[in-house]
Amino acid sequence: MAASRYATIQDTGSLADIGLEGASDTDIAHTGTERSHGVGNAQVDYRQFTHYEAGMLDEARATINNNTSLSPEERFEQLNRLNALACAEVRCAAGVSENDDFYDILTDLQREGEALKEEQGTDILQTLAALDVDTTYVTRSGRSSNEHDGFQYGVGDATNDIISDHEQIVARGVQAGQVVAGTLEVAGATGLCTTGVGCTVGAALGTVGAVTLAEGMDGLSKEHDYQSGERVVDSFSLEGHQGNYNPTADAVAEVLVNVAGGAAGRVAGRLGDDVVEALPSSNNPDVRLEGNAGDSLGARADAELGELPERSVIPRREPEVDQAAKNPSSDAEELSRNQLYPEAESPEINTQHLDLVTSHPNAHSLTRHGGDVTDEQLRHRALTGEAPDGHVKIDRRSGRPVVPPISSAFHSDKLLIETDQRIRNSSAFKDKVNQLPEGADTITLGPGDLGDLGQNLGRGYRRLGGSRLNPETQGAPQKLNNLNSAQGTWKRNSETGEWETITLFPVKAP
Amino acid sequence: MKKYPCLLNILPIYSANYSLSEEEEDSLLISSYKGVALDEIKQELKTILQDGEISLVEFLDMDGLEAYPAEDEEDAKNFLVERLWCVLFPKEAP
Incomplete structure (x- = not known):
């Protein structure tokens, strides 16, 4: 179609x-x-x-999962509450036949959400707003x-x-x-x-x-x-x-x-x-x-x-x-x-894959674009140029901080590492490697190479205004949700032969 | 329009999105091109600096990634000379 x-x-x-x-x-x-x-x-x-709503729920789950102040039990409780309220809002069980294998599960979830709404006077929109998810x-x-x-x-x-x-x-x-x-x-x-x-x-x-x-x-x-x-x-x-x-x-x-x-x-x-x-x-x-x-x-x-x-x-x-x-x-x-x-269900991170995104001396994916980066830090970077790890790129002529066009982060470290692996295994990555002239060992791939990766990878803020050197005149940055592609650069380690990630961050597919 | 694969491959590291220091950018550039690859990027730099058909401002914008947000063509040319040519071939004139 x-x-x-x-x-x-x-x-x-x-x-x-x-x-x-x-x-x-x-x-x-x-x-x-x-x-x-x-x-x-x-x-x-x-x-x-809808596709959009699923993305909003994913974003909320990532926020909950990344909240280190929550115990595993509290995290599960919040995830369950999120699903129940979302289900109640659109009556997700209403279209399911009693003969359907999922009828009981969805009906219970919808009832649970309706009870939460009635008893606590809250709903999914308020819950998502509290998690800073744009609905x-x-x-x-x-x-x-x-x-x-x-x-x-x-x-x-x-x-x-x-x-x-x-x-x-x-x-x-x-x-x-x-x-x-x-x-x-x-x-x-x-x-x-x-x-x-x-x-x-x-x-x-x-x-x-x-x-x-x-x-x-x-x-x-x-x-x-x-x-x-x-x-x-x-x-x-x-x-x-x-x-x-x-x-x-x-x-x-x-x-x-x-x-x-x-x-x-x-x-x-x-x-x-x-x-x-x-x-x-x-x-x-x-x-x-x-x-x-x-x-x-x-x-x-x-x-x-x-x-x-x-x-x-x-x-x-x-x-x-x-x-x-x-x-x-x-x-x-x-x-x-x-x-x-x-x-x-699967919070584990493969340590070998983790090493690949942290081993290069210039690697900064996790600290500037990983799961621990908050929306507030992204917003701050979009306004001032200061990255979550405190790094600021200074314009050599003016001496002023440079504000990047997009400040973005993956919903979780795991998602960043999985995306890194997906890209490494893609034909786009292999083609780039094969096209390198002899003696070159750095490759860059962007949304034009990778396209839509079919997943809500992260969110971010776009710098408003045209000047990268005058952030104070640019007003509130624009929130970007459902970033579904990525931009990254990899360099081959001459000793190990491994491609090490210098940076990787989520962007919108073209 | 001519294509410049070596330049397109390395220029993103200059974007503020990558947020590398100038020292890190220089180090990455120098270590990324050796032998045949160094000759290729040299040829690409020579060609693009003479290329009358291309907008260097647009080329450095890289679809919004902003390798360098040049004010005009002269500014863009200066960036390529100072930040790439002079770093890779400090003893040669472009």
Whole structure:
């Protein structure tokens, strides 16, 4: 799924507008799905955490893990509290079926978070703020940008959860649609707009437009594998995040494909009936809200098509089949705990790898960019030029301190060392080494060489203003979150042959 | 546009992000290039100082890493001569 396709969809209004009349059915179907993703992503976030939210939680975990004043028990307690409050805020268990292996774990976590909110009058936003984690993110629309708060829950979430919670029924409807011949006008599909999910389906049909596809028959007899719980658990950290997920959009797009391409009206109706039967009682406030909002959803989606959040370009990958998740057992619980507390489970640092980032006489990665560096120290450096270890680079002509363009640090020493290892083992590193002329033994790699390393490595502050010598006139530096690439220099030790790290710090991928 | 791999490889050490002292920068530069590599960086320096197609200010900016935030082309040229050429080839004129 190419990101460029998202860009095309973001900038246009209809299938005809994006020139897909001549495209294959499969292409059109994919486009429909992607466009629906765009619609959904533009509305609100989902019950799983978004990529941005996972990054915020990772940053908070790193702060907790790096707080040396906490005992291991206190650290665990704070991590658990963080996860519970985050879960409660987006109702992370709400979209998970009772048949899901992770249902009990996530339900308990959500209840725990709700209890914390009620008893202590706090929430995830306050908790993250106390840990100095920025909970806003920016979406772009053309040349303009808008700032949003993370951890919100809205109309689209309710729809997604209803569908996700009844994944099997929706999947069965889609499979049935795939084997029925005939034609149904797209307008007929808007007949689904009677209540709840049906209305959403109808509204989105109008948004996406007519596409055709006949996909095969084998799905009908296949037992449906639930995915939601695993996806939610994975989404607690960028380490396991599978990309953003919008079950409403998926269901709509798949139903649309069948309805418009060959399914009879009764199939669409049956799907609608199934879904409506699966809805909670009509006094459920979420469902009432959805029913009222249904007619306007299509228009709202159209209106918001131009505001596709940055995060929606993250490719959505299919989850790998996980035996522990498929077979309910204590393994599943252990797996989810490991995923929820990735940092807490493996604090060990390989001493050989540690030596490689500390052995060079000029090495300063850990002291200036390691896990012990605080945000306050980074901010101070961005304003004054003074590094966390007290070092100041002095301009030879003016004699004044030089303020670096970016002051950044990894979330933990372990992450710094792991990143160093990843880079050493990368083809970019090996290529640089191979390209060195004879007699050269220093290499530098930056974000242009390394690209997005796919992980929230650290945070930092960007110096504001153009002058590196006049920090006092530059005001507050700009906070940079989710730094996902790195800049570093390595020098080969002529005696040992080892490449020793001179510096390594996180930066934003281009 | 000509490419200058040796220079692009070593210039980041001058960034304030690296925060090395001038002595550390000099030491790292001298120890990084010997033999054939020293000849190559010498040739690159000679070429870039004569290169009329390149903006030395942009070249030293290095996409925001700021090896040296030169005020103008002359300032950029002086940096390359004083901080690299004179350190590597103190007895030769560029």
